[in-house]
Amino acid sequence: MKKFTLLNGLVAPLDRANVDTDAIIPKQFLKSIKRSGFGPNAFDEWRYLDHGEPGMDNSNRPVNPDFVLNKPRYQGAQILLARENFGCGSSREHAPWALEDYGFRAIIAPSFADIFFNNCFKNGLLPIRLDAGKVEILFREVEANAGYKLAIDLEQQTIGAPDGTVYPFEVDAFRKHCLLNGLDDIGLTLQHVDEIAAFEARHHAAQPWL
Amino acid sequence: MSAQTLYDKLWNSHVVRQDEDGTALIYIDRQLVHEVTSPQAFEGLRLAHRRPWRIASMLAVPDHNVPTTNRSAGIADPVSRIQVETLDANCAEFGVTEFKMNDIRQGIVHVIGPEQGATLPGMTVVCGDSHTSTHGAFAALAHGIGTSEVEHVMATQCLVAKKSKSMEVRVEGILGHGVTAKDIALAVIGKIGTAGGTGYAIEFAGSAIRALSMEGRMTLCNMAIEAGARAGMIAVDDTTLDYLKGRPFAPQGDLWDKAVVQWRNLHSDQGAAFDAGVLLDAAEIRPQVTWGTSPEMVVAVDGCVPDPATLSADKREGAERALIYMGLSANTPITDIKIDKVFIGSCTNARIEDMRAAAAVIKGGKVTVKQAMVVPGSGLVKRQAEQEGLDRIFTDAGFEWREPGCSMCLAMNDDKLAAGERCASTSNRNFEGRQGQGGRTHLVSPEMAAAAAIAGHFVDVSKL
Numbered sequence A: 001m002k003k004f005t006l007l008n009g010l011v012a013p014l015d016r017a018n019v020d021t022d023a024i025i026p027k028q029f030l031k032s033i034k035r036s037g038f039g040p041n042a043f044d045e046w047r048y049l050d051h052g053e054p055g056m057d058n059s060n061r062p063v064n065p066d067f068v069l070n071k072p073r074y075q076g077a078q079i080l081l082a083r084e085n086f087g088c089g090s091s092r093e094h095a096p097w098a099l100e101d102y103g104f105r106a107i108i109a110p111s112f113a114d115i116f117f118n119n120c121f122k123n124g125l126l127p128i129r130l131d132a133g134k135v136e137i138l139f140r141e142v143e144a145n146a147g148y149k150l151a152i153d154l155e156q157q158t159i160g161a162p163d164g165t166v167y168p169f170e171v172d173a174f175r176k177h178c179l180l181n182g183l184d185d186i187g188l189t190l191q192h193v194d195e196i197a198a199f200e201a202r203h204h205a206a207q208p209w210l
Numbered sequence B: 001m002s003a004q005t006l007y008d009k010l011w012n013s014h015v016v017r018q019d020e021d022g023t024a025l026i027y028i029d030r031q032l033v034h035e036v037t038s039p040q041a042f043e044g045l046r047l048a049h050r051r052p053w054r055i056a057s058m059l060a061v062p063d064h065n066v067p068t069t070n071r072s073a074g075i076a077d078p079v080s081r082i083q084v085e086t087l088d089a090n091c092a093e094f095g096v097t098e099f100k101m102n103d104i105r106q107g108i109v110h111v112i113g114p115e116q117g118a119t120l121p122g123m124t125v126v127c128g129d130s131h132t133s134t135h136g137a138f139a140a141l142a143h144g145i146g147t148s149e150v151e152h153v154m155a156t157q158c159l160v161a162k163k164s165k166s167m168e169v170r171v172e173g174i175l176g177h178g179v180t181a182k183d184i185a186l187a188v189i190g191k192i193g194t195a196g197g198t199g200y201a202i203e204f205a206g207s208a209i210r211a212l213s214m215e216g217r218m219t220l221c222n223m224a225i226e227a228g229a230r231a232g233m234i235a236v237d238d239t240t241l242d243y244l245k246g247r248p249f250a251p252q253g254d255l256w257d258k259a260v261v262q263w264r265n266l267h268s269d270q271g272a273a274f275d276a277g278v279l280l281d282a283a284e285i286r287p288q289v290t291w292g293t294s295p296e297m298v299v300a301v302d303g304c305v306p307d308p309a310t311l312s313a314d315k316r317e318g319a320e321r322a323l324i325y326m327g328l329s330a331n332t333p334i335t336d337i338k339i340d341k342v343f344i345g346s347c348t349n350a351r352i353e354d355m356r357a358a359a360a361v362i363k364g365g366k367v368t369v370k371q372a373m374v375v376p377g378s379g380l381v382k383r384q385a386e387q388e389g390l391d392r393i394f395t396d397a398g399f400e401w402r403e404p405g406c407s408m409c410l411a412m413n414d415d416k417l418a419a420g421e422r423c424a425s426t427s428n429r430n431f432e433g434r435q436g437q438g439g440r441t442h443l444v445s446p447e448m449a450a451a452a453a454i455a456g457h458f459v460d461v462s463k464l
């Protein structure tokens, strides 16, 4: 997994609540048995004017000029600014895979759906919860200032805005540790093999039908 | 020891270790696997030269991509076929029990787990699918997980998790005629919102919940995720035990008796404290219909499409956008909404009781919509329905009687809506494009869907 330490990135605003994982990566792309290559189809239905299918040459497709991520000023964005309940719906990990493959490294929103939130951390993508009032300020700033960037410091747990404002954020200590060091969960868990085996033996002795 | 909630009991009995900040390793008793979210996990195991920790805990089934028409000749769509074949190959390579596409036991993963007795009280159950919350109906702790977590559970038999907060949703009283578990689920989501349960594990309790069948309880827990909750659950009682007894994966003989003694303890203790609570009066719940593109956009069938101007500022824009997408205008009575297609199926409402309920509404009527499909949740549900003659009631009325699978719940196979088509659906999600790009979904109970297929528009089934 990619490490996440410092990020000074261009911000793109996606001004919609309840963006679901099917909007992030439509179901027809879930037929892939791979983990990569979903970026060109992130937000496919909003981003293109035609209907996307796996295997199409995306560079020839008509793009929707009104979709925010297609605006020239947001090209190369690494931080997605979003609204409430981002990532709701299906548990598909293809959603964070698509966002990461597109180029995003962090998402800032007032709230996230649970499974999506978890999935982000497994893929080097940092989801940041910030209260709705602050998110609203950031929306106004991004829309008012072309080239608006934010500086995210995971170690310090802060977001630095160009006007000097610093927004602190919360992050779970274990997840922070994994992201900072690019650690794979399975390797970490397998350090506890003996404890798992001992638990399992007790558990099955007490419930022999399992 | 102080009074514990059901969630406390399930959590505490599965903690392998816990760090000071609350991050825990939770032991997993059952992992259900399907073709969409598992290929990358199996691939990860292979690349790292790992084997599944406990093969016997796994049960696999293809469901999302399988055609629901005659499939003895295999899957025509090459991309879907590769995904299903990949599951078959992975299960063969690692020795995982799989009910293949043409096995009578095949079906939607959340239907077959309970049907086989593979979901048992007191278990932790995971699957790479958000509607894993369904299994909580059996007083199990059931989580939907992502593909990295699927691989993690395969490799370590554990999930890294933090304990959620607890919420009690209490529904007291008696449901009216024509009002179902689906309507309770939609009414709860309408009340607390799709993010209302975020960060919580919900326990459904109260006399109206105890009166539900296991099928109804599964419908309700299935939709806990649509309220944002990670898990939904219901205490064990005689209904739970009667359902499970004699199922293939359930314990038999002495082991059954032993298990029952422990399972009887799977309820919240008197006086146990929840972090949040919601109370509903069953008598006040009416048959529900969603009008928008999120399950919280829901009203009673005798109501009207809301006027966004009357909604609070934070809801207005979403409602306006939803009405445009849905092709509806404010203040339209729900019963005036004309339907193009009807879908009766999905892990929410494709069990035998749902088939019976839908068939009972038909009463000799004929389908007047463009297409009406019934997709049973499993091969065994289908067979049972046929033994009861329900398939004839459906086909005589003009419904299509299909092979089991997810079908038009998410439209990954050939079953989809065309742009602009309006569907009364018994599934669980009405997001934009969920049932096909541009398709318009109204979530309802099986009774409401069947009645709409006959009338061509929504009907108040409580008056039938």
Ligand code: SF4
Residues within 6 Å of the ligand: B063, B064, B108, B109, B110, B129, B131, B346, B347, B348, B405, B406, B409, B410, B427, B428
């Ligand atoms: S029936 Fe629908 S909700 Fe259920 S598992 Fe299949 S796709 Fe998911």
